Amino acid sequence: QAGLAQPPSVSKGLRQTATLTCTGNSNNVGNQGAAWLQQHQGHPPKFLSHSDNSRPSGMSERFSTSRSGNTASLTITGLQPEDEADYYCSAWDSSLSARVFGGGTKVTVL
């Protein structure tokens, strides 16, 4: 099943801003937006936010999400060492009746 497209890696300096993208189509991201997940090495994924919703309670203000058409974005401002992780997007695909995931973006804080 077709997945969502994410860049494999993003490297930014400490306190810089990283913007991660997730591109799908009108049946998934374009229809229902995308969820963003953070996964640190050796741990289960953690839900961060949904592209179409306001920041959930407990989510750092340094993380923000948005969507434009078939592309969802996750922006991390003021990068910190603890932000080094893999970030996945995921959406429900109405034509497949399946949840699809992106391949993940590894964020490195230099």
Add this chain to the structure above:
Amino acid sequence: QVQLVQSGAEVKKPGASVKVSCKASGYTFTGYYMHWVRQAPGQGLEWMGRINPNSGGTNYARKFQGRVTMTRDTSINTAFMELSRLRSDDTAIYYCARGAPAGPDYWGQGLQVTVSS
């Protein structure tokens, strides 16, 4: 607080089946889908399917249809996932995750399934 507690690691031979469990607490079990997602070593997340604990209805990823069966027992707030005809490339960490409208919002701790002769 929402918790999903999965059963322990499994080691299976090729061709065998594995049935794993995910016990939910801290919320109304029948109010949310339960998804199953796996992650092979060094790889990304792969969706396997979901079950509606209220109705028992399922959606399976095309890749796993015919090999996966998802069930639930509402009396003990537990979801199960059985994968049959195991192959070496089924070696992975298997997660259950609660399906909120915004996405899979709570995840189990994961369990390692190793398929080896």
